[in-house]
Amino acid sequence: MHEELAGRCEKVLFALQRHRFFSIFAYPVDTVMLNIPDYPEVVKNPMDLGTVADKMRTKEYKPKDFEFDCRQGGDRGQEPGC
Numbered sequence: 001m002h003e004e005l006a007g008r009c010e011k012v013l014f015a016l017q018r019h020r021f022f023s024i025f026a027y028p029v030d031t032v033m034l035n036i037p038d039y040p041e042v043v044k045n046p047m048d049l050g051t052v053a054d055k056m057r058t059k060e061y062k063p064k065d066f067e068f069d070c071r072q073g074g075d076r077g078q079e080p081g082c
Contacts (some may be wrong), residue, residue: 006059009066013056016049016070026050047072 016022028048031039040046047069055061055069 006056006061009057009061013049013053014072022049036048045072 017026027046027048027050029036029039029043031037049070052066052069056066061069
């Protein structure tokens with residue numbers, strides 16, 4: 001990812017991490033602890049913002065991938081259009 005764009009993505013991620021509800025989206029959903037065995041059937045591409053942060057640190061992103069993963073991490077369990 002281009003350095004300038006990576007810097008902008010890091011700022012977005014930092015802002016998300018400061019949000020009061022970040023902790024809800026910081027880790028993968030624990031389907032056993034929450035007793036939601038059908039979660040993988042409902043959420044086809046699960047993502048959490050902790051994984052997004054890890055992928056930023058290891059420079060695994062292309063710009064659209066970062067945006068997609070952030071949106072996935074924030075839409076946890078919602079149907080499109082909700």
